[in-house]
Amino acid sequence: MALPSNKIAVIEDDRPTSEQLTGWIRAARPELQVDQWFDRDDAEAALARERYDMVVLDIELGRERNAGIALINEINKLNAGTPVLVVSAMPAAIYRGIMKALDAWDYLQKTSFDEAEFIDTFLDILRAARAREAAEPVPVAPESLQLDPLWQRSPLWKGQRINLPLTAQRILATLYQRAPQVVSYEELYDVVKSGRTRDNVRKHVSTLREALKEVDPTFDAIENVPMRGFRWSGPR
Numbered sequence: 001m002a003l004p005s006n007k008i009a010v011i012e013d014d015r016p017t018s019e020q021l022t023g024w025i026r027a028a029r030p031e032l033q034v035d036q037w038f039d040r041d042d043a044e045a046a047l048a049r050e051r052y053d054m055v056v057l058d059i060e061l062g063r064e065r066n067a068g069i070a071l072i073n074e075i076n077k078l079n080a081g082t083p084v085l086v087v088s089a090m091p092a093a094i095y096r097g098i099m100k101a102l103d104a105w106d107y108l109q110k111t112s113f114d115e116a117e118f119i120d121t122f123l124d125i126l127r128a129a130r131a132r133e134a135a136e137p138v139p140v141a142p143e144s145l146q147l148d149p150l151w152q153r154s155p156l157w158k159g160q161r162i163n164l165p166l167t168a169q170r171i172l173a174t175l176y177q178r179a180p181q182v183v184s185y186e187e188l189y190d191v192v193k194s195g196r197t198r199d200n201v202r203k204h205v206s207t208l209r210e211a212l213k214e215v216d217p218t219f220d221a222i223e224n225v226p227m228r229g230f231r232w233s234g235p236r
Contacts, residue, residue, distance in 0.1 A: 175232040
């Protein structure tokens with residue numbers, strides 16, 4: 001098992017944005033060393049010589065529109081399993097699924113998140129990455145839902161990967177683990193963490209259902225319980 005390096009890479013060509021993200025990380029976890037890289041060449045060289053606990057990167061670096069995608073592929077070759085948090089101005093609705101398919105752990109769209117949401121996402125990923133090394137895989141039936149023990153990696157439904165943002169993954173795991181009980185809106189507020197309203201919870205659940213229906217058009221295992229919350233009614 002590889003030991004934590006206490007090193008984070010921030011790969012972002014816009015220096016004010018890089019300084020902001022780096023400052024947030026250092027304020028939240030002062031013990032971490034944060035290396036900042038501003039172009040693809042320097043980032044690739046660093047990834048080849050260093051082991052990072054997490055990489056925070058932009059998709060566009062300078063004039064290279066898809067430099068971040070190339071870097072994710074490089075990370076997967078050099079240090080498979082290293083968590084990648086993508087922070088980009090590209091529309092989340094389009095690029096989140098692409099990034100998940102490349103095994104990025106989550107995607108935040110610039111201008112649509114604040115410091116609290118970034119730090120919540122960053123720390124969730126960091127904790128999960130460190131704890132998952134000791135997690136034992138649990139055998140499951142091929143027709144059931146397969147979840148990462150720490151809710152971070154892409155879940156599988158009937159053997160197919162479900163592309164989901166981190167919050168939707170947490171909701172899915174909570175509903176599944178609590179089945180057949182109803183999980184109330186109030187309990188789901190703790191899972192959502194930001195935007196704690198019923199409407200926001202419903203939006204996340206809608207995203208979850210749509211992602212499952214992409215791999216299984218007959219999926220109907222998430223039940224809406226009026227005035228109360230939601231319940232997993234599918235196979236276990």
